[in-house]
Amino acid sequence: VNGLHLSAADGKHLRISGIDPLLALCLQELPAILELRDQPEAQARLLPSPTAGDETANRDWRETVAPELRHLFASAGEIVSRDLTQLKPSPRDARFRTLTIPLAHVPAWMSALNQARLILAAIHGLDEIDMNVAYDQLDPRKAPAVLRVDVLGMLLEHFVRREL
Amino acid sequence: MLKAMTAPAQPGVIRIEQTRPNEALDAPWNVVVLNDPINLMSYVTMVFQRVFGFPRAKAEHHMLEVHHKGRSVVWSGGREQAELYVHQLHSYQLLAQLEKPS
Numbered sequence: 001v002n003g004l005h006l007s008a009a010d011g012k013h014l015r016i017s018g019i020d021p022l023l024a025l026c027l028q029e030l031p032a033i034l035e036l037r038d039q040p041e042a043q044a045r046l047l048p049s050p051t052a053g054d055e056t057a058n059r060d061w062r063e064t065v066a067p068e069l070r071h072l073f074a075s076a077g078e079i080v081s082r083d084l085t086q087l088k089p090s091p092r093d094a095r096f097r098t099l100t101i102p103l104a105h106v107p108a109w110m111s112a113l114n115q116a117r118l119i120l121a122a123i124h125g126l127d128e129i130d131m132n133v134a135y136d137q138l139d140p141r142k143a144p145a146v147l148r149v150d151v152l153g154m155l156l157e158h159f160v161r162r163e164l
Numbered sequence: 165m166l167k168a169m170t171a172p173a174q175p176g177v178i179r180i181e182q183t184r185p186n187e188a189l190d191a192p193w194n195v196v197v198l199n200d201p202i203n204l205m206s207y208v209t210m211v212f213q214r215v216f217g218f219p220r221a222k223a224e225h226h227m228l229e230v231h232h233k234g235r236s237v238v239w240s241g242g243r244e245q246a247e248l249y250v251h252q253l254h255s256y257q258l259l260a261q262l263e264k265p266s
């Protein structure tokens with residue numbers, strides 16, 4: 001992931017180069033991870049209540065706002081899944097992959113990467129401690145999920161840095 | 165709130181009716197962002213800049229408050245606007261809630 005680089009390909013596209021095999025694997029898994037958004041743990045995290053105890057407000061939110069947000073998240077996932085079909089071997093080094101996406105898709109990418117991280121964390125019950133210990137000290141059942149959260153986070157960090 | 169009304173049965177007499185403001189509507193509401201071990205610090209900063217138009221330093225201040233104290237009040241005001249902000253923060257997948265100040 002160290003050689004990862006995002007650059008404007010022209011005025012309308014963004015080229016993501018230096019995608020190593022691990023990141024490529026995580027990206028190929030991304031659509032399947034996003035499909036888990038309706039599992040109860042993931043749904044609770046992606047569509048939280050707007051108040052701590054106002055049940056009327058929370059119910060109204062679930063009926064009106066939550067479906068809209070769910071649609072927004074699903075749309076971002078669909079955009080990213082389509083873009084990922086363009087993941088290609090790098091012309092300079094076949095071990096790496098390159099992906100060119102429309103600049104207009106950047107918000108969808110940030111949303112989808114963040115969704116995937118949150119979904120994995122919710123389903124695998126990752127907490128603050130899991131996210132801050134060395135991989136070899138992690139519960140082996142959680143380690144693969146933490147690794148994916150971290151790898152997808154590195155790509156998200158590159159997107160965010162371009163925006164800040 | 166004072167509201168002046170003309171009493172039709174008594175021409176020329178001004179009746180002053182005192183009404184209480186609707187506290188639920190008028191009292192300020194807080195928009196609170198809660199800590200989450202997964203969201204990147206840089207991502208949270210970016211969201212605060214986008215949603216509230218905070219300068220970078222103020223956005224980072226609130227992000228660090230969330231990170232270290234577990235929560236940060238990022239905005240206070242009318243309920244309708246507060247709900248809109250919570251909606252926007254949820255669209256960025258931040259944990260945000262409306263809160264009535266105690």
